[in-house]
Amino acid sequence: MHYSVTSCVLASLLLSGCSFFSSPKADPEPIVGQPLQVPAHLSAPPQPAQYDIPAVRYTVQRVDAQPPGLVLTLSSSSRVDEEETRARIWFDRTDYSGDLQPFLEQKLSEFFSANSIGYQQESELSWVTDWVVQTDTTGMWFWKSEQPRDQVRYRVSMEPRPHGRSVALLVEMLEHEYFDRGRALLPTGVKREETAFLNSFTAFVGDYEFRQAQLRRSRPVDTSLQLGVDGQGQPALLSEQPLEVVWSQLESLFEAVNLSVTDLNRSASTYYLRYEQPKQGFLSRLFRRKAMPTLPLTNGDYQVVLGRTQQQTSLSFRDKNGQILPESVVAQLESVLLTVVSETRLEL
Structure with a gap:
C-alpha cells in the first residue's frame, strides 16, 4: 500500500511537467x-498630464438647508390653486362665514389683536403690519426662555372675486432684519416666512x-x-319639512x-322595512356602548x-299587509323617534 501511494505522487509530478518548477513570467513591456x-x-x-485637475472658477455660496414653505389649507373653507407659486390662499363662503369679505376682514383684525401685531390699513383691500418680532426658544423646563431672532413687516392683501363667494388672501414680505447683523435671509427664506405667516392666519x-x-352640535335640534x-x-x-327632504332623511x-x-x-313614496328588536352583545356591554332604542x-315586516x-x-306606519298601525302604537313610535331624531340631528 505504501508503494502505491508513492507511485501516485510521482505520477502526478511527472504529468504536471516543467510548469511546476518554472519561474514566474515577467510583466509585458508597456506599449507607448x-x-x-x-x-x-x-x-x-493641449496635452494634459495623466491626473491634471482642470482649473474651475467658483464662488462660495450659502445653501438653504431648511425645507421650502408650503401653504396649508388649515380651515374647511380654504383651498390652494395647483400652480400657485406665491403665499396665497383662497377662502370660499360657508355657513360659518356669511358675507365672506367682511368676515375675513373681521378675522384678520382679531388675528392681529390676538398676536399683538400693530398694523395700518394701506387701502380698502390691503393692510401693512408693524415690525413682527420672531423668537427662538432656548433651554428647557424652568430655564426656558425666548430669544429674539429677527423682525419682519408684511403686506396682507385681499383679492375678492366679482361674485363675492371667493376671496384670495396674499401675504408679501416688505422688510426683514436679523438681530444678528452678520446673518442675511436667503431668497428661499422669504417665501418660507410669508407662508408661515399666512398659515398662522388660516389656522x-x-x-x-x-x-x-x-x-x-351641542345645540338641541328643532324638530x-x-x-x-x-x-x-x-x-x-x-313633519313641516317637504316630502323630498323627509324621504332623504x-x-x-x-x-x-334597527329597521x-x-x-x-x-x-x-313607500319604504318596505323589516324590524328586529336589537340585542346588546357582550362587547357592547363591556365597552359600555349605548344600547339601540327599542321600538x-x-x-316582522312593515311599511312607511x-x-x-x-x-x-305625513308618515303613515303600516304592517306588511298595508294595514295602518293603531294610534297607541304610533304615539309610542313618536316618543322613541323624537329622541333618535334629536340625537342624529336629522331634519324632520
Missing part, C-alpha cells in the same frame, strides 16, 4: 504610443370654524315631528332604530308611506 504628428499649418491641441380661521361646529292624522284621517306622524332614521330597508317604491313593534296633507308631510 507615438507622439501626435501635427502638420505645420495646424496648432497642436386662526380654522380654529374659529371648529369651535362654531362644536357649538352647533317639527309630531303625532297627527294623514289625508285619510288615519294616525300618522307629521328616513334611511338614516331607520338605521338608528332594515328591504325594498322601496319612490313613485308611491314598540314585534319582529309618505304623503302630503295641509302643507305637511
